[in-house]
Amino acid sequence: MVTARANDLIDPSLHIWTWEVAMYLFLGGLTAGIMVFAAIMALRRDDDATPFSSTQLALLAPIVLSLGMTTLFLDLEHKLYVFRFYTAFQIASPMSWGAWILLLIYPVSILQILSTIRRGYPVATPYVDRWSMTSALVNWCEKHRRQIALVAIPSAMALGIYTGILLSAFSARPFWNSGVLGPLFLVSGLSTAAALVALISSKKSEKELFTRIDLAIIMAEIALVGLFVVNLATGSAQQIEALGSIMGGTYTVVFWVLFVGFGLIIPLLFEMLEMRGMLKSLAMVAPVLVLLGGYTLRQVMLDAGQESSWTNYPTQYNAELLDRLETRN
Amino acid sequence: MTRYAMVIDTRTCIGCGDCVVACKTENKVPEGLNRDWIVEATKGTYPHLTTEFRSERCNHCSNPTCVTLCPTGASHLWKKTNIVLVDADKCTGCKACIAACPYDARLVMHPDGYIDKCTFCHHRVEQGLDPACVSSCPTRCMHFGSLDDPGSQVSQLLKTRQYKVLNPETGNEPNVYYLI
Numbered sequence: 409m410v411t412a413r414a415n416d417l418i419d420p421s422l423h424i425w426t427w428e429v430a431m432y433l434f435l436g437g438l439t440a441g442i443m444v445f446a447a448i449m450a451l452r453r454d455d456d457a458t459p460f461s462s463t464q465l466a467l468l469a470p471i472v473l474s475l476g477m478t479t480l481f482l483d484l485e486h487k488l489y490v491f492r493f494y495t496a497f498q499i500a501s502p503m504s505w506g507a508w509i510l511l512l513i514y515p516v517s518i519l520q521i522l523s524t525i526r527r528g529y530p531v532a533t534p535y536v537d538r539w540s541m542t543s544a545l546v547n548w549c550e551k552h553r554r555q556i557a558l559v560a561i562p563s564a565m566a567l568g569i570y571t572g573i574l575l576s577a578f579s580a581r582p583f584w585n586s587g588v589l590g591p592l593f594l595v596s597g598l599s600t601a602a603a604l605v606a607l608i609s610s611k612k613s614e615k616e617l618f619t620r621i622d623l624a625i626i627m628a629e630i631a632l633v634g635l636f637v638v639n640l641a642t643g644s645a646q647q648i649e650a651l652g653s654i655m656g657g658t659y660t661v662v663f664w665v666l667f668v669g670f671g672l673i674i675p676l677l678f679e680m681l682e683m684r685g686m687l688k689s690l691a692m693v694a695p696v697l698v699l700l701g702g703y704t705l706r707q708v709m710l711d712a713g714q715e716s717s718w719t720n721y722p723t724q725y726n727a728e729l730l731d732r733l734e735t736r737n
Numbered sequence: 738m739t740r741y742a743m744v745i746d747t748r749t750c751i752g753c754g755d756c757v758v759a760c761k762t763e764n765k766v767p768e769g770l771n772r773d774w775i776v777e778a779t780k781g782t783y784p785h786l787t788t789e790f791r792s793e794r795c796n797h798c799s800n801p802t803c804v805t806l807c808p809t810g811a812s813h814l815w816k817k818t819n820i821v822l823v824d825a826d827k828c829t830g831c832k833a834c835i836a837a838c839p840y841d842a843r844l845v846m847h848p849d850g851y852i853d854k855c856t857f858c859h860h861r862v863e864q865g866l867d868p869a870c871v872s873s874c875p876t877r878c879m880h881f882g883s884l885d886d887p888g889s890q891v892s893q894l895l896k897t898r899q900y901k902v903l904n905p906e907t908g909n910e911p912n913v914y915y916l917i
Contacts (some may be wrong), residue, residue: 424832424835424836425832425836483831483832484829484830484831484850485829485830485831485832485846485850485851486825486828486829486830486849486850486851487829487830487850489826489827489828489829489830489851490829492809492811492826492827492828492829493808493809493829495809495827496808496809496810496827498805498807498808498809498810500805500806501805501806501807501808501833502806503806503807503808503831503833504808504809506808507808577806578802578806578833578836578837579802579837579839579907579908580802580836580837580838580839580907581836644906714836717839717841718839718840718841718904718907719839719840719841719903719904
């Protein structure tokens with residue numbers, strides 16, 4: 409029995425980050441996926457076959473990212489000092505890398521949007537052409553669409569992977585301390601973006617293409633989830649103990665049923681059936697589940713990770729023992 | 738780097754909590770919060786029980802992960818020592834350092850939104866004094882000093898007594914030692 413700090417302001421089970429951060433991690437990953445697919449479609453140069461992803465999708469990136477950054481801002485406790493992220497660069501802190509990556513993403517994303525704005529959003533064309541400067545800028549972007557796409561892919565990948573590395577760098581939280589987390593979050597981001605295209609696009613062949621892409625990515629994601637579990641299961645005592653939270657512990661149902669079941673396996677089966685021409689009327693279900701699954705992954709990782717710890721006073725403290733003492737006295 | 742250490746004798750500590758009160762008074766720690774605390778660990782099965790009292794706080798690690806992971810440089814080492822401080826003017830309240838501490842020693846969120854923590858009373862150390870907790874201890878079980886000086890009380894105690902640090906396998910190289 410260990411009686412510890414007996415003050416929930418000092419020693420609760422760690423719960424510093426709530427839905428705001430999970431939402432940011434999800435929307436950040438989604439943004440990365442959106443930019444990657446918009447860039448790949450720009451490189452394919454077949455705008456007619458995939459009108460939405462080639463010319464319209466890119467516009468969603470800064471909108472989704474701004475929503476994510478808003479929730480992230482809500483989480484800060486010392487909000488007026490947010491500018492401090494940009495008065496320093498801490499090379500060993502993934503969070504500092506992330507702050508600067510976010511700053512890089514905006515201009516890249518805007519160039520990406522401008523390179524297809526006339527095609528994707530004809531309604532905006534007169535506004536763009538009203539001033540010679542914007543018109544010239546859009547002309548330049550259209551001409552360099554390929555180069556912009558080639559810059560957008562690594563920038564977006566950096567955004568997608570850093571959210572996972574951010575958590576895995578916390579050696580003090582055994583549940584996060586796995587190198588698989590970066591790739592897992594990146595792949596999940598790509599998967600949610602593919603699902604978003606399959607959901608929004610109005611062209612049948614484009615929907616099918618992205619359903620097929622999503623199918624492959626979900627398989628990769630399932631493999632990474634497996635590797636993550638193996639990684640922790642074969643790790644240190646702390647990691648094995650941390651894994652317990654999804655192997656019979658508090659987060660077992662959320663992780664395996666909500667995330668793996670409803671977020672990966674069921675959409676995978678639906679998409680497989682759709683590929684064979686079945687369940688066409690339920691085509692919306694799989695992408696919606698993938699998007700919800702993407703959020704669930706971030707939330708369950710965030711929650712289970714924060715609870716995992718080296719010190720673990722709460723688990724050693726057993727209130728029942730105290731009760732027994734009192735009754736004896 | 739000057740390495741300051743705290744050496745606490747678990748055999749003479751009686752868990753009275755004076756160190757906690759002294760810290761709150763000295764540092765005007767806001768109501769409801771503490772920068773140090775007492776752990777009472779009882780092991781064994783009745784009647785074969787052993788109890789250990791530990792006055793715990795930030796370990797002022799030589800390799801502090803809270804400083805490494807801070808995105809703004811708010812968490813920093815004071816004047817090339819191992820004393821870990823937080824600069825409130827640089828702190829965004831992102832809470833990365835709280836998650837980064839394997840000892841969960843930084844769960845002190847100041848009501849104004851920045852992270853508050855044990856400072857080893859660096860303002861007293863600067864004047865050649867011991868931290869408030871050490872100087873108030875009624876059983877004199879707490880000792881403070883530099884490990885670089887082989888003649889210091891802390892160096893001598895670690896040379897002559899058996900000791901442990903908490904979870905050395907974190908790799909953080911903590912500097913609060915417990916004599917056992």
